[in-house]
Amino acid sequence: xxxxxxxxxxxxxxxxxxxxxxxxxxxxxxxxxxxxxxxxxxxxxxxxxxxxxxxxxxxxxxxxxxxxxxxxxxxxxxxxxxxxxxxxxxxxxxxxxxxxxxxxxxxxxxxxxxxxxxxxxxxxxxxxxxxxxxxxxxxxxxxxxxxxxxxxxxxxxxxxxxxxxxxxxxxxxxxxxxxxxxxxxxxxxxxxxxxxxxxxxxxxxxxxxxxxxxxxxxxxxxxxxxxxxxxxxxxxxxxxxxxxxxxxxxxxxxxxxxxxxxxxxxxxxxxxxxxx
Ligand code: SAM
Numbered sequence: 451x452x453x454x455x456x457x458x459x460x461x462x463x464x465x466x467x468x469x470x471x472x473x474x475x476x477x478x479x480x481x482x483x484x485x486x487x488x489x490x491x492x493x494x495x496x497x498x499x500x501x502x503x504x505x506x507x508x509x510x511x512x513x514x515x516x517x518x519x520x521x522x523x524x525x526x527x528x529x530x531x532x533x534x535x536x537x538x539x540x541x542x543x544x545x546x547x548x549x550x551x552x553x554x555x556x557x558x559x560x561x562x563x564x565x566x567x568x569x570x571x572x573x574x575x576x577x578x579x580x581x582x583x584x585x586x587x588x589x590x591x592x593x594x595x596x597x598x599x600x601x602x603x604x605x606x607x608x609x610x611x612x613x614x615x616x617x618x619x620x621x622x623x624x625x626x627x628x629x630x631x632x633x634x635x636x637x638x639x640x641x642x643x644x645x646x647x648x649x650x651x652x653x654x655x656x657x658x659x660x661x662x663x664x665x666x667x668x669x670x671x672x673x674x675x676x677x678x679x680x681x682x683x684x685x686x687x688x689x690x691x692x693x694x695x696x697x698x699x700x701x702x703x704x705x706x707x708x709x710x711x712x713x714x715x716x717x718x719x720x721x722x723x724x725x726x
Contacts, residue, residue: 455524457552458531459545461538461564465667466641467498469565475499477562482528485520487544491535508532510544517551524557537566542586542612568610571637571669574647575608578674582608588621595621599628603711609672615664619656625672626652630712633673639666675712683713685723692724 458477463469478484478501485508486492492505508516523530532539532548538561539545552559568584585602588595588611602609613621618636625634634655636648644666648655652672683691688709695705706724710717 453524453527453557455527456529456558456560457520457524457549458529458560458562459539459549460531460533460562461566462495462533462536464536464565464567464570464641465639466565467495469641470495470499471562471564474562474564475501478503478531478533480529481531483523484531484533485516485548486532487534487539492533495533503531508544508548513544513547517548520548521551521555521557524552524555538564541566541568541584565641567612567637567640567667567669570640571635571671572608572610574637574640575635575671576649577633577635577671578608581606581674582610584610587612590617592620592624595624596628599624600711603629604675604714606674606676608674611670611672613668613670615666615668618664618668618670619659621670622652622656622659625670626656628708629672629675635671636664637669637671638664640669642666683715688713688715688720688723692720 458481460474460477462474478496478499481503483506484492484496484503485506487507487509489505489507496503496505506516506519508520520530532545534543534545537543540549549559572579572582583602583605585598588598611621622634629652631651631653634650634652636655638644638646638648648658650658691709691713692702692705695708696702700708702724706717706720709715710720
């Protein structure tokens with residue numbers, strides 16, 4: 451059965467309210483219900499723009515349940531808007547399940563463009579924007595985070611992470627260990643009064659942050675793995691890399707694994723060169 455009602459997925463400001471688009475304001479004023487991550491946050495936004503609509507909460511813990519409510523409203527012919535606290539619903543925010551279900555049930559889904567933290571950060575980073583991988587938040591547990599970073603070590607795309615300020619130093623230290631000393635950019639407080647981009651190598655940024663701890667919202671942009679590193683390494687350079695890592699405290703087998711992963715040389719070859 452085809453329905454005329456629509457789920458509008460509306461992006462909202464990531465800090466600067468001047469970035470609320472006229473289209474987003476019109477859609478929020480025209481729909482019958484707004485489903486939002488946090489009703490207090492959305493109420494503030496609506497008040498600012500003179501919008502008065504019933505709000506229903508849709509967050510990560512009730513998204514499965516709320517989806518049925520949203521489907522009911524759409525079946526009654528009511529248009530619904532879906533917003534998160536900031537940026538796009540579904541981008542490190544709830545929304546994905548509601549959107550998938552509405553598509554499955556053949557409702558119209560229309561996305562209303564707006565700000566997204568990682569797009570600003572990537573474009574302002576000065577790093578390669580042609581191919582990128584948006585990862586979102588890394589796991590908070592060290593072991594799981596290291597595992598994910600090891601998997602990403604060979605990836606040649608620019609890597610994008612969201613991170614909380616209290617974990618940034620720990621995450622950068624893990625990145626230095628797993629990805630080595632690449633170029634990165636920390637984009638902080640985007641679109642807000644204290645917006646700032648810190649650009650440099652991982653080591654340089656760790657030094658700056660250790661001296662001046664960061665506050666506010668943060669995106670980390672990391673240069674992708676370089677193909678040429680792999681092609682230009684001589685046997686002696688491979689041995690040097692392993693020795694350097696051992697000097698920094700790694701065991702021989704750990705260092706061999708790292709060099710093999712980072713420079714895409716077979717582990718057996720690194721092992722053979724090192725032990726020859
Ligand atoms: N849905 C949002 C989007 O489209 O970008 C992301 C929401 S996620 C829960 C929140 C994270 O996004 C923050 O921890 C931070 O990493 C990043 N973020 C959001 N707003 C930001 C801003 N103004 N400046 C820098 N990073 C921001």
